[in-house]
Amino acid sequence: MTRRTRVRFAPSPTGPLHMGGVRTALYNYLYAKQKGGDFIIRIEDTDSHRFVPGAEQYIIEALRWCGIIPDEGVDAEGHVVEEASERHPHAPYRQSQRRGIYRKYAEQLVQGGFAYYAFDSSESLDAERKAAEAKGQTFIYNWQTRGRLRNSLTLPVEEVARLLEETTDWTVRFKMPEGRVVEMDDIIRGHISVDTATLDDKVLWKRADELPTYHLANIVDDHLMEITEVIRGEEWLPSLPLHYLLYEAFGWERPAFAHLPLLLKPVGNGKLSKRDGDKMGFPVFPLRWVSPEGETSRGYREDGYFPEAFVNMLALLGWNPGTEQEIFSMAELIEAFSLEKVGKSGAKFNPEKAKWFNREYLRMKSDAELAGLYSEVLAAHGVSAPPEYVEKVVGVIKDRATFVEDFWTAAPYLFVAPSGFVEKDVAKFLTPETTPCLTEVADWLNSHSGPHPESTPDIESHVRDNGWPMGKVMNAIRLALTGSASGLGIHEILSLIGPAEASRRISYLLNH
């Protein structure tokens, strides 16, 4: 009998979730949905020192914006569930609120001889590290050193009992075996083997704050929450042997593992970091983030990206369908996704491609939907216009935009008369040759502004019939209508703003 697929995204609320984290969540989500299983959110806040207020809410909101909705762990209002219910049987989903359950598992490991109590102070361990460093070596708390350190393996039983009772800065450490090769399998990377002699005795539980470290909490909760596949970032690969050993020590069936490649910065080397975005002018976060210190980082949402485009772009960063299809709805992603086709190497994020995706999605949207979005932008610029008019405008300028905001920057003149003119273009097109033509056109347009608004005067034919130089006159007219010699077709502009307004603008330019 096969178990129901259950995967989890387990972020640590130490700051905003960056796009790499979103991708990890997305892959988990796609996998779960494809298998008809559950996608669970668990908050791994076992480090009280690094807790950042607002981060947890940010993470949930960011996922929600992307359309990544958890089945379990977060309620309909976007709050992390604290009380168990049928839908959320494993509550609470915040590890800090589960602290009571980890200690017994740590004790169980000690009883079984898989772990031990360590009483070394952080100061003494720091001193060990410094001493080793001075000799050009690295201090490792493991089979080589644990025998001379202060722990339940070296201290008398009574002393251990006393310290356990009377002191509060001790920890439980995993007793990493010294001579074993752990054979592991990764869905993406295949077979991996590691010699435990090179590994250290990781801290599993801290008496000081009565909290587990990531490793223990992770394994215990994944087991308790019946997780079937662990899909996480590549940075966890080095601790996979420990996790294998932990499952073994508990005697639990372990989930399958898949370690995702990292997201790299667009230029140079190294993983994508918060600073790259600020430096190179693209967001690394899904949503804008204002740190408790007041520092602001931009977000894809606020930069005008559609969540579908952002998700689509992210999905293809490290995964491909094996076909040449590039545009995928969430439903199509769920259908096509497979961990086997996830790449092994880190992916450099390309901001240009992200824009391309947004442009594609913008074009797929209906004029009506876009008009609704554009109206908000217009309002922000202090402009209001009838919805029918905005929709017509959108239809005309859709192809020149990547973001909704571009509708405005590409053609503000469809709503407001140009307040100034590009001097270079004025010098080039407002010449003794074109001026009389403009004067004539202004009058001609006025004569067409009256009773029949349905038909737009054919200005091109008019210019041709008069035998004027087409390019020069048309550009002079465009200059009058838009403020510069580049932009939409004259006829299109005319059909939108009307002959009367066009005539007015031409007169204005002539008096300029």
Add this chain to the structure above:
RNA sequence: GGUGGGUUCGUAUAACGGCUAGUACUCAAGAUUUUCAUUCUUGCAAUAGGAGUUCGAUUCUCCUACCCACUACCA
């Protein structure tokens, strides 16, 4: 330093061990257009290096180089 992972055009990627190494983004050129943009066409551009296995290697093995991650009482 140690351990692990990785390496196909600038970027993302495709290629049962078998066509001239394909596609998309970017870039360049041309066509179309009253301008700009769009659109269309064309082009530039890659298997990190070296051995080995094989009739044949981008693909499998080994070595080297480079890149990345981890090496905390952080996740």
